[in-house]
Amino acid sequence: MAISKKTEDFMTKASFIRKMFEEGIRMRAEVGAENVFDFSLGNPILEPPQEFQKALRDLVNQPAAGLHRYMANSGYPEVRAKVAVFLAQDTGAAVSADDIIMTCGAGGGLNVALKSLLDPNDEVIVVAPYFPEYRFYIDNHGGKQVIAESAEDFNLDLDTIEQSITGHTKAIILNSPNNPTGRMYSAESLSELGDLLLRKSSQIGHPISILSDEPYRKIVYDGLKTPSIFAAYPHTILITSHSKDLGLAGERIGYAAISPEHADRKDLRGAMTFTNRTLGFVNAPALFQQAVAGVQTASVPIEIYHELRDMFCQVLSQAGLQYIKPQGAFYLFPKTPNDDDLAFVQALQKQHILVVPGRGFGRPGYIRISFCVTKKEIEGALPGFMKVMKGM
Numbered sequence: 200m201a202i203s204k205k206t207e208d209f210m211t212k213a214s215f216i217r218k219m220f221e222e223g224i225r226m227r228a229e230v231g232a233e234n235v236f237d238f239s240l241g242n243p244i245l246e247p248p249q250e251f252q253k254a255l256r257d258l259v260n261q262p263a264a265g266l267h268r269y270m271a272n273s274g275y276p277e278v279r280a281k282v283a284v285f286l287a288q289d290t291g292a293a294v295s296a297d298d299i300i301m302t303c304g305a306g307g308g309l310n311v312a313l314k315s316l317l318d319p320n321d322e323v324i325v326v327a328p329y330f331p332e333y334r335f336y337i338d339n340h341g342g343k344q345v346i347a348e349s350a351e352d353f354n355l356d357l358d359t360i361e362q363s364i365t366g367h368t369k370a371i372i373l374n375s376p377n378n379p380t381g382r383m384y385s386a387e388s389l390s391e392l393g394d395l396l397l398r399k400s401s402q403i404g405h406p407i408s409i410l411s412d413e414p415y416r417k418i419v420y421d422g423l424k425t426p427s428i429f430a431a432y433p434h435t436i437l438i439t440s441h442s443k444d445l446g447l448a449g450e451r452i453g454y455a456a457i458s459p460e461h462a463d464r465k466d467l468r469g470a471m472t473f474t475n476r477t478l479g480f481v482n483a484p485a486l487f488q489q490a491v492a493g494v495q496t497a498s499v500p501i502e503i504y505h506e507l508r509d510m511f512c513q514v515l516s517q518a519g520l521q522y523i524k525p526q527g528a529f530y531l532f533p534k535t536p537n538d539d540d541l542a543f544v545q546a547l548q549k550q551h552i553l554v555v556p557g558r559g560f561g562r563p564g565y566i567r568i569s570f571c572v573t574k575k576e577i578e579g580a581l582p583g584f585m586k587v588m589k590g591m
């Protein structure tokens with residue numbers, strides 16, 4: 200076998216979502232696409248907003264000379280300046296263009312930040328349930344993932360986080376609004392975490408950075424607003440993308456923003472610009488940097504996701520599943536009637552309903568449902584959910 204044992208092992212461990220994807224293809228061929236209810240993928244269904252479409256058309260119709268050339272590895276200065284103005288208004292922090300690194304999505308941004316921070320065997324705390332790619336991103340740069348379970352209601356459990364901190368802790372990854380739970384951490388909870396991390400950072404003699412993974416920061420419901428992580432803690436890198444809020448997942452465009460209060464702000468600017476290059480991204484895509492620069496306040500119509508959330512919550516309630524209503528993102532994470540999430544997923548598959556077992560996100564006994572789908576699919580899945588729950 201030519202591939203490494205580690206990659207082979209990781210591929211096996213990361214197979215839950217891919218298996219569902221393959222199962223979806225098989226099922227569609229067998230029973231017809233209209234009879235398959237696939238809630239396994241978080242692939243945005245909404246098209247990018249008009250403002251973005253216009254910006255892209257203008258760029259293509261009147262391309263500036265040199266638009267497709269290499270540039271500074273951190274991105275175009277004028278794009279970073281526009282992002283900084285938006286972020287400063289949005290968070291109240293004095294973010295400057297120098298603090299912004301344009302990245303290939305949030306995935307690219309996380310890798311750039313981790314590569315810049317980690318020495319071999321440094322530890323990174325991840326709050327469970329978690330986005331499964333974190334483990335691989337951390338490993339990419341020689342780090343070790345340390346799991347801190349969240350509270351029963353998916354809020355931060357500060358005692359568990361405190362117990363997870365050692366002299367090797369370099370960072371904690373937060374993801375709010377959260378994939379898979381839809382939980383958004385409150386400003387108060389983030390500020391309590393900030394106090395804890397300040398105390399622990401001074402105890403262990405180096406700053407513990409928060410990597411705040413926020414690709415869903417604009418996708419929040421019920422009039423909520425994602426609190427500013429910069430207000431909660433100084434040593435923070437906010438990482439986000441336009442994959443979800445502008446529906447541009449395939450274009451790989453996002454950014455990392457270093458807090459103006461981060462103790463290592465200047466070193467991080469240089470390191471993250473360098474790692475963006477040496478990880479092989481070189482820079483974020485030129486055309487899409489330019490296209491998103493002027494539409495920072497735009498987003499896909501969130502009210503559509505809001506409606507889909509409410510519809511799916513009704514389906515789950517009718518079927519008798521227990522869940523916590525998501526405050527943001529487009530996922531539901533209900534409890535399975537018994538602890539065997541794999542068996543539950545298989546029972547749903549017999550009704551042509553595809554969801555992902557919670558164990559893929561580090562929390563068995565739950566399933567993850569993406570409601571980034573059509574109303575018709577949600578309505579169509581109700582009888583299947585009812586049938587499976589009756590059989591439990």
Ligand SMILES: Cc1ncc(COP(=O)(O)O)c(C=O)c1O
Nearest residue numbers: 304305306330374378412440442
């Ligand atoms: C929590 C979380 N972080 C990061 C990403 C990666 O996003 P991007 O497409 O911006 O790389 C995703 C994508 O689904 C996600 O859910």
